[in-house]
Amino acid sequence: MMLEVSDIFFRHAMGDDILKGISFSARKGEVTVILGPNGSGKSTLFKCILGIWKPYRGRVKADGRDITSLPFRERAKRFSYVPQGHEPSFPYKVLEVVLMGRAAYIGLFSTPGPRDYEEAERALFLLGIEHLRDRPYTRISGGERQMVLLARALAQGAPYMLLDEPTSHLDFRNQVLVLSKVRELAQGKGISVLLTLHDPNLASLFGDRILVLNGGKVIKDGPPEEVIDEELIEDVYGVRVSVSRVNGKRLVMPMLGSDELYPL
């Protein structure tokens, strides 16, 4: 069980390359955090893995099988996705939203069956949000909404889960809650999780591995203890920091008051 991305290149029509040869692999039960500044190609990489955009070079393999030309339905059975900044359209009930995660298993001329309801209810239960079941999706908080999208992704029953900035609009408690749940799912269900984050501290707290992206290239790849250091953060974000070790985790602090806070 492994995701292998090898040498992916992508550009929009008549644009410059956004991804310039990205290679990495992600293992079962592991949380891989993709860290990188705005415009480094994080979201683009996800869209290429999901097949929404087509890379002009390179391969994506899941469990040894090339998925580059797989139809969307088959792809959705392998990769679930939690988008960034989801705008709800109509006030669907939470259960209806989670049911949509089953779309890949439901034929064009068919509607969700008992099995799909079972999976949706189970996903709600696993994330501890059964009480939201009949609430309109538009009338719940941002943190609850993120959990619902996580449940929808879980109902998709895919071995790989991609989350695009799952903490971006959440308060502190909900950030911790969502990322803990994601870790739990990875370890408990053996799902291979890929997620993008903006906060290097959250990345080192919750990631088994960190993949650092900058300018469409992989700068560094490895466990947080090996990846996060002063040099890297200065290099990628252009901020002078001190990195300390707390409870075996790396903690990044900007050196406020330093003459050269922004060395670049």
Place this chain on the structure above:
Amino acid sequence: MIVSAFFTSLVSIVKFLVDPHKLQGIVFWLMGSFSLSDWRSFRVVLTGVIFGILPLMLMRWRLNVMSLSEEEALALGVNAKRDRILFILFSTLAVAVATSVCGIIGWVGLMVPHLVRMMVGPDHRTLLPLSLFGGAAFMITADTVSRTLTAFDIPVGIITAITGAPFFVYLPKKNKEEVWER
């Protein structure tokens, strides 16, 4: 707007060229009326409408997924581009066949689904069939009014427009207070 102007001018050409004795039929068709329909045309329409609506009914759950962004629909395994074409194709078939007999009866298709959604929520599994029956009920009411209001039949399209237009003046106001909510 541009498309509408183009086809309006095509209709004008037909009106201009046609035998004056048959012109009244065109006028009735343009205003939308049941008065020229008979059982023969009913059978034709029924077949066409069934062929259009049956697949739509079967595919109705898909509309839930397709109401998300296209990107999300794709990630959920729904080929939104292809399915959208199918939906447009089948609904065009049903609408075209119905319109060919009863003429241009406006506003029903806009008003009834909005009303039904306000009543039963956005899940297309219930919304689509209830809109169908809601539309039928509304048309029977409108037709009855058009036949009984005066000694002669008022084209039913006028009745639906008179009820429909104010509804859409009122809707945007209500929309701000989340009209989609139950």
